[in-house]
Amino acid sequence: MNDVTLPAAPIAWPTGFRAAANLGFDLDSEDVALTIDPGTRDRLSVMSHQAYGALTGVPRVLDLLDRFDLKATFFAPGYTVERYPDLLRRIRDAGHEIAHHGYLHEAMAGLSYAEEAAIIDRGIESLEKVLGVRPVGYRAPLWETSYSTAEILLDRGFLYDSSLMDSDLPYELAERPGEGARSIVEIPVSWALDDWEQFAFVPEVFGPGVIEDPAKALSMWTGELTEAYRYESCFTLTIHPFLSGRLGRIRALESLLETMAAMPELWVTTCGEIAEHVRGLDLVPRVFPQPDIPER
Ligand SMILES: [Zn+2]
Numbered sequence: 001m002n003d004v005t006l007p008a009a010p011i012a013w014p015t016g017f018r019a020a021a022n023l024g025f026d027l028d029s030e031d032v033a034l035t036i037d038p039g040t041r042d043r044l045s046v047m048s049h050q051a052y053g054a055l056t057g058v059p060r061v062l063d064l065l066d067r068f069d070l071k072a073t074f075f076a077p078g079y080t081v082e083r084y085p086d087l088l089r090r091i092r093d094a095g096h097e098i099a100h101h102g103y104l105h106e107a108m109a110g111l112s113y114a115e116e117a118a119i120i121d122r123g124i125e126s127l128e129k130v131l132g133v134r135p136v137g138y139r140a141p142l143w144e145t146s147y148s149t150a151e152i153l154l155d156r157g158f159l160y161d162s163s164l165m166d167s168d169l170p171y172e173l174a175e176r177p178g179e180g181a182r183s184i185v186e187i188p189v190s191w192a193l194d195d196w197e198q199f200a201f202v203p204e205v206f207g208p209g210v211i212e213d214p215a216k217a218l219s220m221w222t223g224e225l226t227e228a229y230r231y232e233s234c235f236t237l238t239i240h241p242f243l244s245g246r247l248g249r250i251r252a253l254e255s256l257l258e259t260m261a262a263m264p265e266l267w268v269t270t271c272g273e274i275a276e277h278v279r280g281l282d283l284v285p286r287v288f289p290q291p292d293i294p295e296r
Pocket residue numbers: 026027028101105141142
C-alpha cells in the first residue's frame with residue numbers, strides 16, 4: 001500500500017500577513033436544479049429561485065466587495081456564463097477572478113475519465129468564448145472530484161483546485177504517486193464554511209433543506225475565521241449568491257467582512273493569488289493514494 005504524505009505546517013504567508021482568506025462565490029444558477037432534475041425547467045418558481053443569484057444577489061455582492069475594496073473568486077458553471085453573459089462580464093471587469101465550476105454543475109461521481117474531461121473542456125470553452133478568460137482555478141461541482149481530476153486539470157494548464165477537505169492549509173497535491181508526477185495547488189474547503197448547509201431550501205429539489213438564522217451562520221463563520229487567524233491558516237468561505245444574496249444574509253456577510261477588516265494581518269485575496277503564492281514556496285507535493293480494500 002502507498003503511504004499518505006502528512007501535511008507540512010505552517011506555511012509562510014507574504015510579508016506582513018499571518019493568515020489568508022478567500023471569499024469564493026459559487027455561481028450555481030438554474031444549472032444546479034436542472035442537473036438534479038431536468039424536469040425543473042418546467043417549474044418557473046424553482047427556476048426563479050435559482051435565478052435570484054444572478055438577478056439580485058450578485059449585484060449586491062459586487063457592491064459589498066467594492067465597498068470593502070476586496071477581490072474575490074467567482075466559480076462559474078459554463079451554463080451560468082452562457083445564460084448571464086453581461087453579469088459575468090461585469091464581474092470580470094470589476095477585477096475579480098473567474099474560475100471553473102463545471103458546465104451544468106454536473107455531479108462528477110462515477111464518471112469515466114473521458115466524461116469528466118469532456119465536462120471540464122466544455123466549461124473552459126464557455127469561459128473563453130463569452131469572457132475571453134482562460135481559468136487557472138477549478139472547484140468541482142458539489143466538491144466531488146476523482147483520482148483523475150488533478151491530471152485532467154494539469155493537462156489543461158490549471159494551477160489550482162479548490163475541492164478537497166483534508167487540511168486547513170493550501171498544499172501541493174501530486175497527480176498520482178510515483179516518480180515524475182506533476183502537482184496542482186490545492187486550496188481546501190469545508191462543509192462548515194459553505195452557506196449551502198445553512199440556507200439551501202427548495203422542496204423536492206434539494207432534499208431536506210434548511211433555513212437557518214443568518215446570525216447563526218455568522219457566528220459559526222466568525223469563530224472559524226478567528227481560529228484561522230490564530231492558527232495562521234487559510235479561511236476559505238463558499239457563498240452562493242442565490243442563497244446568501246438575500247437581505248438578512250448579505251448583512252451577515254457584511255458583518256463578517258467588518259471582522260476581517262479589523263484583522264490587520266489577514267490577507268484577503270483571490271484563490272488565484274493564494275495559489276500563485278503557494279506555488280512559489282516550492283512545497284514538497286503530497287501524495288494521496290486511493291485506499292485499498294483489504295482482503296477479508
Ligand atoms: Zn456549485
